[in-house]
Amino acid sequence: xxxxxxxxxxLRLLVTCEAMAAEKRSDKDWRLEKFVGALQxxxxxxxxxxxxxxxxxxxxxxxxxxxMKGLLEAEKLPNPAEKALANxxxxxxxxPTTGKERTSATKTVHLKTQARYTGxxxxxxxxxxxxxxxxxxxxxx
Numbered sequence: 001x002x003x004x005x006x007x008x009x010x011l012r013l014l015v016t017c018e019a020m021a022a023e024k025r026s027d028k029d030w031r032l033e034k035f036v037g038a039l040q041x042x043x044x045x046x047x048x049x050x051x052x053x054x055x056x057x058x059x060x061x062x063x064x065x066x067x068m069k070g071l072l073e074a075e076k077l078p079n080p081a082e083k084a085l086a087n088x089x090x091x092x093x094x095x096p097t098t099g100k101e102r103t104s105a106t107k108t109v110h111l112k113t114q115a116r117y118t119g120x121x122x123x124x125x126x127x128x129x130x131x132x133x134x135x136x137x138x139x140x141x
Contacts, residue, residue, distance in 0.1 A: 018105035080120035
């Protein structure tokens with residue numbers, strides 16, 4: 001069955017969100033959060049649409065949107081240990097979003113964020129310059 005315009009737009013936005021999530025963003029970058037909100041709304045519309053995709057495909061779309069939502073919630077946690085723990089409980093999508101990908105983009109995002117949070121925990125534990133420049137890890141005696 002041919003994909004509807006709504007599904008094509010959903011997939012385009014999903015690919016954009018996956019690419020944005022793979023990059024390290026600044027705290028003031030609000031776009032990903034808004035885009036994920038739009039993905040949620042589009043997914044609800046897709047489920048109600050007359051020519052909706054197959055149930056397996058809808059489940060995969062739901063899994064990817066929930067992953068993106070969980071990723072944003074994990075980023076808001078206060079310390080790297082909590083972020084890393086929350087990241088472990090996220091379930092990335094199983095299939096590639098586009099035909100050009102070998103592995104799922106959400107799986108790649110999951111691995112990159114896991115590595116980023118592990119690096120943050122390491123620098124916090126070892127009091128490396130990135131942590132001490134913000135005042136973390138220094139003792140005022």
